[in-house]
Amino acid sequence: MTRLLLFLILPTAILASFCGKSGVPYSFEVLASGAPVLGCAQPSCVVLPEDFEEDSEFLTDTTGQTDGFFREGDRKQKRFRNPNAPVLSANCSSGFSQLSCPRKNQWVGGIEYIDHPRQPLILQCCSFDGLRFSQEVGMTVVGPGEAITGGEVVRNGRQISFDVIANVRKIVQPGHGHKASYEVTVRRMNCLPDPPEPEVGFDKDVPSEVLKVLSTAKSGKDLGTKEKFEKIADKKQKKIKKNKRQPRTRSKTTCC
Known part of the structure; x- marks a missing residue:
């Protein structure tokens, strides 16, 4: 079967x-x-x-x-x-x-x-x-x-x-x-995302402002110029020297 x-x-x-x-x-x-x-x-x-x-x-x-x-x-x-x-x-x-x-x-x-x-x-x-x-x-x-x-x-x-x-x-x-x-x-x-923009946008009048700053820097009037920083550093150095105490010297005396 x-x-x-x-x-x-x-x-x-x-x-x-x-x-x-x-x-x-x-x-x-x-x-x-x-x-x-x-x-x-x-x-x-x-x-x-x-x-x-x-x-x-x-x-x-x-x-x-x-x-x-x-x-x-x-x-x-x-x-x-x-x-x-x-x-x-x-x-x-x-x-x-x-x-x-x-x-x-x-x-x-x-x-x-x-x-x-x-x-x-x-x-x-x-x-x-x-x-x-x-x-x-x-x-x-x-x-x-x-x-x-x-x-x-x-x-x-x-x-x-x-x-x-x-x-x-x-x-x-x-x-x-x-x-x-x-x-x-x-x-x-x-999950920290990267900054949303790789570049930072700026206003249209920014280039003219940048040129204005650069033109001022050429004349030495800008606070951010190399010459200005050198002048400030030179003044500080002179001030330090002026305030520096001179060492005392002992004078010899002779008796008669």
Whole structure:
């Protein structure tokens, strides 16, 4: 008697999002269905390399819902960086193969989600040198209909750091049906942008003022000329010599 094995394949939704090597995960949202949405950004301290090619990738399900996004306007924003400064780009794993991104210099670069309560998230971890001195801000549980947003941290009107989504773990809590929640770890990294302008603009009448100063300097009347400084130094030297006490000499007296 031959036994026939019947495999029943249940339809499952598979989504996979990836921020790319120059994208930083800064937000994490959970839809009502339990599916995650990864938000990516390009902070002002991360400048694209000259040979950059767009490598972020997001999928859309049958209902038109995407599993991630790149923050609007980040790619188009003009950024300046010292040519000698190191290129800030992440080193990401080749595919979705990890269950966790636990290291201090890692963040969640991508998420593969399978709509099944027993199926964990499969992550694509990226290592980034800028995270070496990062600090963990905290860990929170994000459920359906909730979101956590990091991003720029500003103090006294100046950006000083950036909060990233460092790690995500899927959990199914008892008594909540098959809806999944997620433990999300946020890390804060230093993110000081370079000056917004490599050159300083000036008014149209500045050149004439500069010429006026230079013409005055030629006559020796300007306080900033070399001759004027030499005269001041000479006066100080003479004053020091004048105030310097002369050594007393003993005179010999002869008695008659």
